[in-house]
Amino acid sequence: MTLKTAYEKTAFQFGNHGKREVALLNKAFQNIPDNTPADMYGNGEIITAFETKMARFLGKEAALFFPSGTMAQQIALRIHCDDKALNKVAYHPLSHLEIHESDGLKELHHIETILLADKDHIVDLTAIQSLKEHVAAILLELPQREIGGQLPKFDELERIAAFCKTHDIRLHLDGARLLEILPYYKKEASQIAALFDSVYVSFYKGIGSIAGAILAGDQDFIDKAMTWKKRYGGNLISLYPYIIPADYYFDLRVNKMELYYEAAKKVAALLNECPSITTVPQVPVSNMFHIHFHKPIDEMTSLLIALYEKTNIGLANYLRPINDTECSFELNFGDAFAEINPSDLKLFFTELNKLLT
């Protein structure tokens, strides 16, 4: 049996919002009347109402719905480069654009990218001050997902924003998980977004919808983004199959981020008490963290399969090797964790400790 199969057989899971199935769509559409008009090529109540709602939530002049964050962020950086007449941007070495988009930014826009900071650390002001070349824009990902979801302090963010303003550098927020960090910062989304010229938010991470993204900024920026959205083939005749679920799950979960954050902190503390386990970060600053198992991947896989069978609770559905003696997994908290009752949770950690000792 594979780890994935064993995980899928469990009745309860630590992470996420449950299985990604068609039910997700059906639930979002159940109260939408059949005669609701489709959005048409970016127009119509469904799309404009949601864009307006998101622009207000983010405290920006305007917002545009995109089928994907990949499309939205490449476009954001292209506009900033064009506005500054400089084809150069900087971001973290493990930015989504650098490692998950088959070099779309470079292949489609010929934008030069400068990698900020060491790959295991967040981007701080020092890293930005150390830039040897002028760039049109800096993309900051909050939280920095590939290193477990880490964050700078809010005052560090303010200093970064001030530095960029002074040095004529546009600042773009990769806020795929922006909502997930609000409890840690104790801020409104608009207070974070105010530090940035443009902001992207995803609807299928903490919000748990099907797909889709919002890009927000000033009106001139969004007007330009619409032209690029057409160029990419992203201005579909109708985007409501993603917008209606995005809106539905946004309303359902926008106020649950504190709950997910607290769950993450609680479980990270329990995991850090186990032998051969550490979490990155040690104390989570959002609903996510990485688990590092200080065991070879094969040994850890067998151990987890046994654990899932014994407890009926799934933790990781894959493991990624770090080296011959370590492996890791990314855990994101959503609605699923609340389904695990306290005694089962206690049993899980008792068994996990036993297996690791």
Added chain:
Amino acid sequence: MTLKTAYEKTAFQFGNHGKREVALLNKAFQNIPDNTPADMYGNGEIITAFETKMARFLGKEAALFFPSGTMAQQIALRIHCDDKALNKVAYHPLSHLEIHESDGLKELHHIETILLADKDHIVDLTAIQSLKEHVAAILLELPQREIGGQLPKFDELERIAAFCKTHDIRLHLDGARLLEILPYYKKEASQIAALFDSVYVSFYKGIGSIAGAILAGDQDFIDKAMTWKKRYGGNLISLYPYIIPADYYFDLRVNKMELYYEAAKKVAALLNECPSITTVPQVPVSNMFHIHFHKPIDEMTSLLIALYEKTNIGLANYLRPINDTECSFELNFGDAFAEINPSDLKLFFTELNKLLT
């Protein structure tokens, strides 16, 4: 009252499949079990089964589902250009890529485009033979939508394909409306597609689904297309909100194209008998044609509003000015026409003739 409002108030319409509303999605999902797993980043039964079905239907090795035809076709041409190490393609002056994509092909790929044939005529072999420069690929749109949906004869297509093969030019089919021309050619889709190196088909024209497109070709071509789909941000975590409806409406309507074609021919003949009306083409070769009203747009608008109120049947929901004395409208036949009963149809043309005389 606007023409659009008057049209929307009618109980029956000549064109299309009915209103674009959320019902379209609900109907397609009504028999899909809640626990059907979502496709994930291009993998999973929902997406691979549909891509395999479409590859077979088109007689190609492989196929890839795209959120839009704009994305699919730019990518197809980019791959052909890269393979031929020549950044130059040719297509009709009114190609979708030339007039409806905000210059995406040029802005994203820096591909030079050569316009084939006069804008009021279809691309024929003579136009291709007259090319003064070598091109990597030619895009043929069948039928040529912006001139009413016109087609070359099948043996002309065969000669074009043979010429391109001999001259090392890739041939791409803009088959947004490929299914709609099969009754005229009396061919299978795969027989048309066999003349082309790559083929795109849309699911929201004659098929009448929500959005989405298929790109088909050989395996090497589709592998490259997948990389570009990722670069564009088109490889969404889940595309099933478009795939399930595309599959549903494909099955529902793939065999109804003859019906739509016959309706188009019948209505075009009736319209051509009216004073001040001609159709382009005079005898349709698909389910579509353009209606040219030889009346000023304001006069024609008032006349049609009166006609809709009298008959409860809508013909055009907009008019496009050609010049001070003429205006036009594009009519596409789908399921709606069959709802008009013969006596009401007769009344419509009696009244139309009266108003135009």
